[in-house]
Amino acid sequence: MQITETLSPQAFEQALRDKGAYYHIHHPYHIAMHNGQATREQIQGWVANRFYYQTNIPLKDAAIMANCPDPATRRKWVQRILDHDGSNGEEGGIEAWLRLGEAVGMNREALLSEQHVLPGVRFAVDAYVNFARRANWQEAACSSLTELFAPQIHQSRLDSWPQHYPWIKEEGYFYFRNRLGQANRDVEHGLALALEFCTTPEKQNRMLEILQFKLDILWTMLDAMTMAYELKRPPYHTVTDKAAWHTTRLV
Numbered sequence: 001m002q003i004t005e006t007l008s009p010q011a012f013e014q015a016l017r018d019k020g021a022y023y024h025i026h027h028p029y030h031i032a033m034h035n036g037q038a039t040r041e042q043i044q045g046w047v048a049n050r051f052y053y054q055t056n057i058p059l060k061d062a063a064i065m066a067n068c069p070d071p072a073t074r075r076k077w078v079q080r081i082l083d084h085d086g087s088n089g090e091e092g093g094i095e096a097w098l099r100l101g102e103a104v105g106m107n108r109e110a111l112l113s114e115q116h117v118l119p120g121v122r123f124a125v126d127a128y129v130n131f132a133r134r135a136n137w138q139e140a141a142c143s144s145l146t147e148l149f150a151p152q153i154h155q156s157r158l159d160s161w162p163q164h165y166p167w168i169k170e171e172g173y174f175y176f177r178n179r180l181g182q183a184n185r186d187v188e189h190g191l192a193l194a195l196e197f198c199t200t201p202e203k204q205n206r207m208l209e210i211l212q213f214k215l216d217i218l219w220t221m222l223d224a225m226t227m228a229y230e231l232k233r234p235p236y237h238t239v240t241d242k243a244a245w246h247t248t249r250l251v
């Protein structure tokens with residue numbers, strides 16, 4: 001859809017929400033996990049690869065803040081960093097994700113070493129951080145709006161995983177439970193920024209394209225995991241059965 005006349009705030013919000021049709025909740029990898037069809041290796045692979053997304057979210061949010069001259073926005077935005085990094089003696093989302101790793105039978109070192117992070121996942125996540133570094137801060141801020149659809153996907157894991165995967169320890173679910181409220185709060189702020197900023201057809205079209213870019217990142221991450229853990233075609237599988245890809249942050 002190409003917008004030619006400025007949409008009202010309500011209509012533009014609806015256009016953003018309609019992008020939920022492309023959320024990774026519809027990816028076959030998520031659907032398999034949801035339906036109890038995922039192997040232990042597929043769940044562990046997902047947790048280890050998603051850890052790279054989790055650890056990069058604060059870098060992405062710090063990049064947005066670095067480009068934002070508005071103190072009122074920064075004062076609110078900094079909460080996102082604290083949510084993941086923890087504050088005032090409270091553990092944050094990154095620690096909760098490490099506990100999720102332990103709950104699915106992996107040790108913390110395996111996650112922290114990034115040895116399981118597939119190149120496709122790394123490139124997708126890096127694209128998000130680099131976009132946040134270069135784009136203007138309003139556009140980068142609004143690229144977080146896939147979070148509009150995140151509470152539903154967290155809830156779907158809470159509803160389905162315990163019955164299908166009794167071997168996952170209960171403390172693994174803390175991250176998803178905790179994130180429900182945080183995502184709703186983030187979305188309220190992100191949506192307000194988007195509606196205030198996108199006041200021309202050009203800006204509205206561009207913001208929808210940016211939201212699609214972010215949806216592409218999430219979808220592409222699961223594509224890479226499908227290749228490696230479902231189709232058993234990780235990078236270089238025709239050459240070696242070793243994980244030959246790079247495992248460190250080079251940029």
Ligand SMILES: O=C(O)c1cc(C(=O)O)c2c(n1)C(=O)C(=O)c1cc(C(=O)O)[nH]c1-2
Binds near residue numbers: 093
């Ligand atoms: O589990 C998920 O499917 C999922 C998706 C997303 C998202 O839609 O970007 C986020 C999260 N989780 C999440 O936990 C999180 O902290 C988060 C921050 C952001 C962002 O773009 O700033 N997205 C997401």
